[in-house]
Amino acid sequence: MIQVTRSSMPDYEEYCREIRSMWDSHWLTNMGEKHRQLESDLKAYLDTPNIVLYTNGHLALEDAIAAMDLPEGGEVITTPFTFASTTHAIVRKGLKPVFCDIRLSDFTMDPEKIRPLITEKTCAILPVHVYGNLCDTEAIAAIAEEYGLKVIYDAAHAFGVRKNGISAANFGDVSMFSFHATKVFNTIEGGALCFRDSSLTEEFNDRKNFGIRNPQEVVFVGGNAKMNEFQAAFGICNLRHVDEEIAKRRKADALYRRLLEGQKGIVIQKLSPEDKANRHNYAYFPVLFDGYRMSRDEVSDALKAHGIMARKYFWPLTSSFECYRGETFADPSKTSCAGYAAERILTLPLYADLTEEDVRRICAVILEA
Numbered sequence: 034m035i036q037v038t039r040s041s042m043p044d045y046e047e048y049c050r051e052i053r054s055m056w057d058s059h060w061l062t063n064m065g066e067k068h069r070q071l072e073s074d075l076k077a078y079l080d081t082p083n084i085v086l087y088t089n090g091h092l093a094l095e096d097a098i099a100a101m102d103l104p105e106g107g108e109v110i111t112t113p114f115t116f117a118s119t120t121h122a123i124v125r126k127g128l129k130p131v132f133c134d135i136r137l138s139d140f141t142m143d144p145e146k147i148r149p150l151i152t153e154k155t156c157a158i159l160p161v162h163v164y165g166n167l168c169d170t171e172a173i174a175a176i177a178e179e180y181g182l183k184v185i186y187d188a189a190h191a192f193g194v195r196k197n198g199i200s201a202a203n204f205g206d207v208s209m210f211s212f213h214a215t216k217v218f219n220t221i222e223g224g225a226l227c228f229r230d231s232s233l234t235e236e237f238n239d240r241k242n243f244g245i246r247n248p249q250e251v252v253f254v255g256g257n258a259k260m261n262e263f264q265a266a267f268g269i270c271n272l273r274h275v276d277e278e279i280a281k282r283r284k285a286d287a288l289y290r291r292l293l294e295g296q297k298g299i300v301i302q303k304l305s306p307e308d309k310a311n312r313h314n315y316a317y318f319p320v321l322f323d324g325y326r327m328s329r330d331e332v333s334d335a336l337k338a339h340g341i342m343a344r345k346y347f348w349p350l351t352s353s354f355e356c357y358r359g360e361t362f363a364d365p366s367k368t369s370c371a372g373y374a375a376e377r378i379l380t381l382p383l384y385a386d387l388t389e390e391d392v393r394r395i396c397a398v399i400l401e402a
């Protein structure tokens with residue numbers, strides 16, 4: 034059996050050493066020593082001026098939206114080619130998603146298609162760095178500036194990615210990372226917000242703790258989204274090894290490319306060359322089956338028959354979700370490239386410990402079935 038992903042875990046002894054001090058302190062959550070250390074380790078790793086940790090990425094995203102002071106019922110331009118979390122966060126915060134189409138070259142929001150969607154109600158843009166492919170951040174920043182819009186990035190996939198020397202943490206007003214077990218870097222469940230305006234640090238820290246600033250002052254109708262000490266300790270350990278993990282992913286990615294490239298109807302996204310200033314994280318290996326002799330669903334079934342779990346990620350579009358049926362914003366026919374990709378995309382298994390033999394087996398099934 035080969036799963037689509039396999040969570041990175043620290044060495045058992047290493048984790049035990051990391052959590053040992055908690056049996057002396059009895060400090061288990063509420064911004065303890067491990068929380069503070071992981072925050073500072075991540076600040077350095079992500080090269081970002083401001084970071085606040087969360088118990089998961091989704092609640093972080095909801096707080097990011099809440100802190101932007103957007104008008105009730107305001108329109109947020111976003112993408113339907115994403116995980117449920119992105120769209121749900123907008124709707125759960127009382128805003129209206131307006132779906133923009135994507136580019137098939139990298140599956141991120143097509144900046145050429147943003148302007149026609151802007152109305153007097155538009156208040157923010159919420160794009161996703163899909164598969165760790167950074168959006169056209171320059172074009173999006175220019176539009177946001179022209180119309181006075183906030184930019185919130187769903188950077189759940191983009192841990193450790195850099196473009197022209199700039200970390201994925203440093204685009205837009207705020208970026209959300211997910212440290213869920215399935216992500217490149219994980220704290221079991223977890224997440225973080227990174228942002229430019231340092232005055233937001235206090236607000237996010239309050240919001241994730243019921244809006245409590247101090248025992249006398251409760252300043253927001255906040256929820257509870259604090260990362261606990263066991264999560265933070267897991268992250269401290271995993272962060273020590275994340276570069277090796279990404280290097281292993283890079284090797285598997287390269288082998289996939291070598292084995293699948295040039296096959297008619299198998300479209301693999303091109304990655305720009307890497308150097309110190311430009312880094313990918315090899316979070317996923319998406320393949321478009323576009324005119325291949327088997328459809329995406331047939332390839333998926335053939336893999337499953339061999340015990341190999343690939344994922345139709347992202348299918349269906351969030352604009353096709355049952356929970357949004359009947360909503361005026363949920364019209365998948367308006368985002369034809371996203372719809373095209375959703376019908377043809379398959380992300381193949383990719384994780385640090387995926388062996389060369391596994392990759393060869395997966396490709397053999399795809400090519401020989």
Ligand SMILES: *Cc1c(COP(=O)(O)O)cnc(C)c1O
Nearest residue numbers: 089090091116118189211212213
């Ligand atoms: C994983 C993910 C999230 C949500 O993160 P959680 O940590 O699981 O809450 C949001 N957006 C995208 C695109 C994701 O992949």
